[in-house]
Amino acid sequence: MADILVYSDSLNTAKELAFKGKEFAAALGMGISAAALGADADETAAQLGAFGADRVFVSKDAALEGLQTDVVSDALAKIAKEADATYVMVGSTRRGKELAGRLAQKLGAGAVTDVNSVELEDGKLVAARFKFGGATVARETVDTDIKVFAVMPKAFEIEDPVAGAGTVVTPDLSLTPSAVKLVETKPKEGAAVNLDAADRLVCIGRGLGAKDDLTIVEAFCTALGGELGCTKSLCDWEWLAENRLVGLSGAKTKPSLYISLGISGQVQHTVGISSSKVIVAVNKDDKALIFNHADYGIVGDIYDVIPVLTEAVKGK
Amino acid sequence: MKIIVPVKTNPDLQMVRIKNRQPVLEAVPYILGDLDKNAVEAALQLQAEAGDTQVIALTLNQGNRKIKDTMKEALAMGADEAYIVTDDALVDTDQAGKALAIAKAIETIGGADVIIFGEGSHDGYSGQVGPRVAELLGVPEIGFARKLTPGGPGIQAERSMGDFIEVLEAPLPIVITVASEINEPRIPTLMNIMKAGKKPSTDWTLADLGLEAADVAPKNKILSNLAEEQDRKNIMLEGDVNAQVAALIDALTREGVLEA
Amino acid sequence: MEKVDVIVVGGGLAGLSAAYGLAAEGLEVILIERGDYSGAKNVTGGRLYVSPIRNMYPELWEDAPFERPVTREFITLMGEGNSTTIEFAADKFAAQPYQSYTVLRATFDLWLSEQVMEKGGMVIVKQRVDDLIKEGDKVIGIRAGEDEIGADITIIAEGVLGLVANKAGLRELPSWKDHAVGFKETLELPKEVIDNRWHLAPDEGAAHLFMGGVTKGMLGGGFLYTNKESISLGIVLGMKDAKERVDKIDIYTLLDDFKANPTIAPLVADGELVEYSAHVISEAGLSGIPQLWGDGYLMTGDAAGLALNQLYTVRGMDFAVASGYYAAQAIIEGKKQNDLDAVGPAYEKMMKESWVLKDFETAKNILHFIENPRIFSHYPNAVGRLFDRVFTLNDQPTDSIYTKVMSSVKKDFMNVTTAKELLGMRKI
């Protein structure tokens, strides 16, 4: 029987894929299997079973250490064959996105990465993803026998686990260790934030003149009771941590109030804010693109506007 | 050492407008992708550190009438040589087709020690081509590099995994994809632009790579590619800062997103 | 220092025209343009008179990406609460060879820059010339950032601001008082809608000019040109008037008011704004033209003050192309004769003997004429009053048409000022 096979290096994403994958599988008359790879595979397997996987392929092969793409793609290709998978859905995390291309190549498959949503249409799964930096949404199908989708984390919502566990399968993968060796991992500074969940979101862009001036913006966030997000450059300069990035390569947010400060409004950013209920933009250039995306626009210098705003939102 | 940088030239997204939900690509000039410029810059920096290194820019022409001019930018930045593969079959190919053509081109050039891709192309951002080429060439691969240093068994790379950073080591040959934070691409100087015109540039077709159109036929089908409908109020608040802010607070309160 | 035959500073029409002529003759020419592309930021109302320049590069104009030939002329006088429009169509305007076309610079200049490259000229974009290099009084090359390049001749084609030439001491900057400022929007409309609104046969175009209320009586006017699938709509305003009135009128709102005017609103309705731009134009006429050449350099186009505001139209593009052409011809000849000292004088001679400087001579007086504010306030209103009387019917006994017209004419036109102005008009 044909299967949908799911895998992600992020447990949460793997659960989402298993949960939604089961629904698709049922509609397509397929089975749903999952892969759990690496040292904590047993625990992962139990969870994925609980979230819907009929079968979980488990491997704790030492070669999987560090989850290097060449080895993981090898493992998954072998599992996909064994599971007779028609669809392979992996999480489009950083590792997952990298994995998708290599895996698809091994399987002679077409692939779609950064998939934001999947729909069932005429017996086929149709994947939607951004194109042109987020200006458009392309809906694609894959025509090869095996099809690889890399699906963005949180694209699918999960409900409570279903009772029961999947059958555990232990395939013989005979993996070769990667030539890429992990030397060390270093933590990145910056507290954990969850921009997806923020109800009020303030984003700061290159209009900010200096890193030190972040204190002004942070004071405003505090007064508003909102989270702080930013555009890509500020992450690249390490002014703010990557988990504060909003847009194509960062969070897709849906706050009720989004306020942009000194942001030009290029599509790679605005694609992450389009689900906001109300959008406010402050920019000193009255021709800035961001005003096209805004409900309310203030033409002005953020250094003049923020202090006044900070006072005005206190207690609101 | 030999470094090959596959670069894509794509329509200047800042000039792409949306009309009736469709992107209007007519008359939009092509430019070198942002992340691909990061890749070229990374290659040039490796060249500077390692010495005695050749940097080759390689592109598959996907409908850019002025590909030679666009590629001059890579040469003006400092690449030593360019290879341009032009073929009608490449215009509508997909990542699998591109990866195959790039891998064949790399082989035809005579292989490379390091192949540096952008983390994703500027317009598509699928990030598949690099890993696919690594697979086709049977070499290891490091994605999303934010720092590269020659050394160890071949190369040391740092990559950001979101919450933490990984430091990796690998022997050559290797495929690398770079993230934008790795560097600030240099802007070519006038003199280098003038010299770029005199650098070697080779034109190939698919046949020169031993490929046929059918080999790069797309495996994916795009059903539609439309802009999402956006309907915003676009109200500009007038007056001095105090008046603007007062009007804003008033409006946001009425919208129910601020409390009265 | 690397050296080439000719360096062209600026890739507008003047610079491109010069580079094209030189490259076609096989000279080594480098054109340096600071914009992302030629045409990216260049502002023009949108009408290129091709007749004067047709024979300069005949092969070029055949495939040029023109928008529409102008076959229909409209002039609207905007009075207070009324407007009078004259529509003019002549058979000869509607037949080949067309005398003028509407153009979009982003397309047109980019295309011309491709033609230059095809002829072997080097067009370098995204680079700004910072300075000219001089040896004594002789210009011997340019500096851009760290780089210096030498040339036998440098062609200055940097446009109206003239900063490079000024910095090198080649010319004074003209006074702001001698400038007009123009701002313009491009609005997209379907082809058929444009055809209908301006009564056009397919692929024909209209030029529509506006006077009076559009500038609130200030020196200047409004223009509207039909492109293939868009219209270019803008206002040109004398800087002096604009500055003196600045406390009363924010000039940037003029365009919005213009579009909201009941005469214009239906013409531009549903047009989608795709571009906004603003630029200055020289209004100094002949007196604003500096020395056209010096040792090692030639001045062309707007950089040489070659723009003319003729009340019913702004001309500059044809002058730009022509001056670039003559600059190229003079250099080609000088190279042939191996006498570069002859280039400057030869260029000036060609410019003087051709229509280029003759047209400036002719237009000398128009500038005084249009400085008269009555042209922009009194007359549009007077004409409006005249027709208002002709067309108004109410519950009072009506006068005969003759009486209506004459009473209006007596009041608004038969007076000493108007008579003087009529006399003045003979000179233009």
Ligand SMILES: Cc1cc2nc3c(=O)[nH]c(=O)nc-3n(C[C@H](O)[C@H](O)[C@H](O)COP(=O)(O)OP(=O)(O)OC[C@H]3O[C@@H](n4cnc5c(N)ncnc54)[C@H](O)[C@@H]3O)c2cc1C
């Ligand atoms: C593949 C790819 C993925 C990307 N992903 C993302 C992403 O996920 N998120 C993202 O944000 N970007 C992303 N980008 C980058 C994106 O293209 C833009 O470069 C970025 O969003 C621009 O950031 P900005 O608006 O802060 O800067 P700019 O475009 O430089 O704009 C700064 C703005 O600030 C205004 N300003 C300056 N000073 C002041 C002042 N004192 N007061 C008021 N206004 C002022 C200016 O008028 C200007 O409009 C991506 C790019 C690529 C190629």
Ligand SMILES: Cc1cc2nc3c(=O)[nH]c(=O)nc-3n(C[C@H](O)[C@H](O)[C@H](O)COP(=O)(O)OP(=O)(O)OC[C@H]3O[C@@H](n4cnc5c(N)ncnc54)[C@H](O)[C@@H]3O)c2cc1C
């Ligand atoms: C609102 C408006 C309406 C007009 N309408 C018409 C019309 O309908 N018909 C008509 O014929 N004319 C019209 N004109 C006039 C016409 O646009 C100009 O006369 C014409 O563009 C002059 O061409 P140019 O090549 O001399 O200058 P420009 O077109 O201004 O080109 C100069 C170029 O030099 C570049 N440059 C400047 N400095 C440097 C530097 N330091 N280094 C490198 N590059 C540099 C600039 O980027 C620019 O591309 C209008 C002008 C305006 C403003």
Ligand SMILES: Nc1ncnc2c1ncn2[C@@H]1O[C@H](COP(=O)(O)O)[C@@H](O)[C@H]1O
């Ligand atoms: N047409 C092309 N020619 C050369 N390299 C390409 C081409 N398309 C993509 N690439 C390379 O592959 C990377 C990833 O592209 P993509 O998979 O399309 O996101 C780019 O950053 C380039 O380095």
